[in-house]
Amino acid sequence: MHIYPPIVSVVMPVYNGAKTLNTAVDSILAQTFTDFELIIIDDGSTDFTLEVINGYVAQDERVRGFTIPHSGVAAAANFGLSKTRARLIARMDADDYSMPERLAQQVSYMHGHPEIGILGTCVEFGGNRNTAGGYARYVDWTNTLLEPEEISLRRFQEAPFAHPSTMYRAELVERYGGYKLGNLPEDYELWLRWMALGIKAAKLQEKLVVWNDPPNRLSRTGEQCTVENFYKMKSPYLADWLHNYVSPEKNIYVIGAGKTSRQRALLLEQSGVVIKGWIDIDPNKIGNIVNGKRVVSRAILDQKHCFSVAYLGGHDANEQLEEFMQTKGYTLGEDYILAS
Numbered sequence: 557m558h559i560y561p562p563i564v565s566v567v568m569p570v571y572n573g574a575k576t577l578n579t580a581v582d583s584i585l586a587q588t589f590t591d592f593e594l595i596i597i598d599d600g601s602t603d604f605t606l607e608v609i610n611g612y613v614a615q616d617e618r619v620r621g622f623t624i625p626h627s628g629v630a631a632a633a634n635f636g637l638s639k640t641r642a643r644l645i646a647r648m649d650a651d652d653y654s655m656p657e658r659l660a661q662q663v664s665y666m667h668g669h670p671e672i673g674i675l676g677t678c679v680e681f682g683g684n685r686n687t688a689g690g691y692a693r694y695v696d697w698t699n700t701l702l703e704p705e706e707i708s709l710r711r712f713q714e715a716p717f718a719h720p721s722t723m724y725r726a727e728l729v730e731r732y733g734g735y736k737l738g739n740l741p742e743d744y745e746l747w748l749r750w751m752a753l754g755i756k757a758a759k760l761q762e763k764l765v766v767w768n769d770p771p772n773r774l775s776r777t778g779e780q781c782t783v784e785n786f787y788k789m790k791s792p793y794l795a796d797w798l799h800n801y802v803s804p805e806k807n808i809y810v811i812g813a814g815k816t817s818r819q820r821a822l823l824l825e826q827s828g829v830v831i832k833g834w835i836d837i838d839p840n841k842i843g844n845i846v847n848g849k850r851v852v853s854r855a856i857l858d859q860k861h862c863f864s865v866a867y868l869g870g871h872d873a874n875e876q877l878e879e880f881m882q883t884k885g886y887t888l889g890e891d892y893i894l895a896s
Contacts (some may be wrong), residue, residue, distance in 0.1 A: 559743040561674070562618070564592040564659055564723070565640035567634035570609075570650035571599040571853045572787040576768075585616060589660035592646075594619045597636045600626025630735040630742035637734045640726060647743075650721040652682070653767050658764040662723040665760060671702070673750065674724045674757035676717035683769025691769055699763070704756045709889045712753060712794045713874065713896060715744040728755060737824065739782075740789040787820050794895055795827030798865070801889070806863040807832035813841050817867040820896065822854045824865070829886050835864060857886065864892040 570577055573593075577596075584594050598606045598618065610619040620737055623858055624635055637645065644666055648654060662675055669675075678699040685692040698716060701707045707716045722743075735742040736749075751757060791866055798808065810821045813834035821831055826885055833849040836842060841851045874894055886892055 561641040561643075562591050562593045563642055563663060564589070564644045564646055565642035565726075566592055566594045566646045566648050567597070567636035567640065568594065568630050568648045568650055568658075569597045569636060570601065570605055571626065571632070572601045572603045572605060572870070573650035574603045574605045574608050576651040577605060578771075580648060580650045580654075581608075581612055581619070583655075584648060584659075585612075586656055587654065587659045588656050589663055590618075592618060592659060593641065594648075595636045595639050596621050596650075597632045598623040599629065599632040607857075611893070617794070621736070624781060625655055628737070630737050633742070634734045634737075636824060636894045637729050643726050644723055645729070646723045647720055647843075651721045651770055653766040654720075655764045657724075657762075658721075661760055661762060661764060665758075666723060666725070671756055672758045673755035674717070674726050674747065676723075676757070676759040677721040677764040678759065678761055679701075679718040679765045680719050680763045681766040681769065682766045688769055692706070695767060698759075701760055702759045704758050704788075706752055707757045707759065708751060709892065711748060712790060712797070712823055713894045715741065715747065717743070717747060717759070718765060718767045719743040720767065724750075731796070739785050744786070745789050752793055752796055765847060787823055790895075791823035792827045794865075794893070795824050795829045796797055798829055798863075799825075802863045806861050808865045809833050809835045809852070809856060809862060811864050811866040812868055813838070813844075813846055816869065816884070820867045821865070838867060854880075857884065857891070862891075866892060866894050867893075867896045869896065883890055 596609050598609055606623055612619040613621045624632060644663060646659060666675055678726065679695060681692050681695040683691060694714060698718060701710055701716050710716060730755060732750060736745050754833055808829060808831050810817055813836040825831060831849060834846060834851045835854055835856060836851050842853050844851045857864060866877055868877060881892060
């Protein structure tokens with residue numbers, strides 16, 4: 557029997573995951589770092605998930621199994637957090653795979669970098685790049701974000717971590733709360749909330765998790781993960797960042813005068829951000845008044861009193877914009893921010 561609290565608590569919610577659970581659990585039990593507990597929360601499954609969990613509980617004293625009425629992944633994860641005993645918490649999903657060195661490398665980094673509160677790893681895309689090219693591009697993008705500053709500055713584009721790759725300090729949950737319930741991406745909201753409070757995040761460059769992409773993945777099928785709910789959730793955090801980091805002397809412009817950009821900008825206005833106008837490259841739009849604001853060209857960016865928020869669709873559009881911004885000498889976080 558393990559007398560002392562473990563170094564790491566691994567929290568794994570699962571709902572009807574009997575077909576993949578063995579692979580996920582076995583990957584944790586095969587870790588080279590062994591001082592952990594694995595907390596598996598059966599979220600009211602209707603298949604034989606609970607039987608699989610009970611089998612592991614009987615075989616390995618490090619595995620602790622619980623079952624709750626079906627409540628959703630955020631509630632199940634919060635239940636798991638309430639049962640943790642370690643000062644470091646690692647998240648794991650029941651359909652992914654952790655490389656044997658994952659916990660060892662994360663624990664070593666966290667012990668050596670007390671200033672870091674959240675630590676992810678790069679991940680291997682476990683889907684079909686031909687049929688899920690967009691998701692694969694997103695995975696590739698997250699793997700480029702390693703240092704605290706770039707994670708912080710790019711966190712408003714998309715979630716900067718693969719959730720099952722993350723490790724964080726238990727004190728963050730104790731001080732600032734766990735996953736928020738509701739129609740929102742609970743992991744992304746957690747990162748934005750904690751980083752808004754000054755928590756630093758980093759990522760290991762090694763690919764230590766295989767992030768699978770099954771057709772029923774929650775980020776594909778869950779109502780909380782719709783594009784609309786993503787923007788509703790993150791807009792107040794972006795508004796808070798703009799209030800804190802952009803001089804009140806600067807006028808805020810939104811890059812993109814199309815309908816989608818205007819809808820997203822409205823969410824910012826509802827959080828108290830004053831938008832001066834729209835920036836567009838279409839000569840047929842420049843000079844028009846849209847929603848009471850004038851559409852101007854990118855020449856406005858040359859004025860020192862201007863800060864821009866970019867709402868552009870897709871990684872290609874953002875990359876092209878950044879190339880332009882760099883040629884003009886504009887700096888991310890000082891002159892503009894990417895928000896899609």
